[in-house]
Amino acid sequence: MSAARRRAPAAAPPHPADPMPALQTLLQALPFACAAFARSDGALLAANCLYHEEFAALAGHDRRESLLQALHGSDVDIDPGSEVRAPHNQRWYSLYWRDTEHEGRALSLLTAVDISERIEALDSHKSRQEKLLFTSRLMSVGEMAATLAHELNQPLAAIVNYLNGSLRLVDQAGGPVQVERALHAARTQAEHAAAVISRVREFVRAREPRRDAQDLAAISATVLELLRLEAERQQLRIDVALASLLPEVYADRVMVEQVLLNLVKNAIEAMREVPPAQRGLRIEARVNLDDEIEVRVCDRGKGLSQAESEQLFSPFYTTKADGLGIGLAICRSIIEYHEGRLFFEPRDGGGSVFGFTLPRAEGRV
Ligand SMILES: Nc1ncnc2c1ncn2[C@@H]1O[C@H](COP(=O)(O)OP(=O)(O)O)[C@@H](O)[C@H]1O
Ligand SMILES: [Mg+2]
Missing domain, CATH: 3.30.450.20 (PAS domain)
Known part of the structure; x- marks a missing residue:
């Protein structure tokens, strides 16, 4: 005043x-x-x-x-x-x-x-809301992965250096061959971790969407590589069942990877409480009746009640203590940008199916 x-x-x-x-x-x-x-x-x-x-x-x-x-x-x-x-x-x-x-x-x-x-x-309310939206985008799974990747990159590079130094020392001193073998193995693992991390960084780099013909098998391979450790930790096998001769989709590769990553992560998280023997995660893809490519991520979690399924896609809806509740909202906006549809349905025999459709690349590129 x-x-x-x-x-x-x-x-x-x-x-x-x-x-x-x-x-x-x-x-x-x-x-x-x-x-x-x-x-x-x-x-x-x-x-x-x-x-x-x-x-x-x-x-x-x-x-x-x-x-x-x-x-x-x-x-x-x-x-x-x-x-x-x-x-x-x-x-x-x-x-x-x-x-x-x-x-x-x-x-x-x-x-x-x-x-x-x-x-x-x-004005300040509006800019607060804009900031919130911006923060929610920043906090997408991908961005958190970017922060992690950034944090891990330095120590990993240092580990590889120390291992190389140790290998040289063992070699000069004619040290025990077992030590040399162990050091080699450690270096291979560290290099692998560094490669995964550089893939993550590439994956989340902010960029304009660019749609062209993409192969879903390659997309799901990238996502599985990113989630391999997490799946192993949960003693979870991920089956991939893509229809043979699956046509290419018209999509931005990184964005679709992000969607699939979010859905598979949710599926893994949904089975945290399920005994390992009953855990089952399956990624399917086929051409549907509308001649679109339909991808389905099926889990054996506890599924969703009617009330829960109605709120699923609202931003900030989460039932997890550590959840952000923005994964599905982001997935939906990405899929809608691609003129596709993100959907949920109960899985036969228990669990959930989260799926999305994408247009075929044929005739568009
Ligand atoms: N595969 C699934 N099985 C059961 N519930 C799910 C599944 N995927 C998502 N959900 C529910 O939807 C909510 C929102 O998911 P999401 O937007 O990815 O946010 P977050 O994973 O951070 O909670 C989850 O908290 C969970 O309650
Ligand atoms: Mg999630």
């Missing part, structure tokens, strides 16, 4: 140059900037202190026409209560013009209500 607005309005004396002292006193009692202009020639007849404080710096503030021109950009006020930004102080005002009579004179009365705070509150 401006300093002018906070002051008690009735306390200030009338403006000395005012030709209508009674009107001046009246205006002084109002808690907004007010001014009265003669309807005959548009001259300023009376105004309260708030008006002088807030508008004195505006050239032409003492004539109705020039004021209208400065504030509305036209010499008529078309819209009562119109919200304008004053050019001299960059504050927002709601302006009301009213015709009235006082002591036999026809007046045009202006009330200018400072609404800057409301406008700023609206």
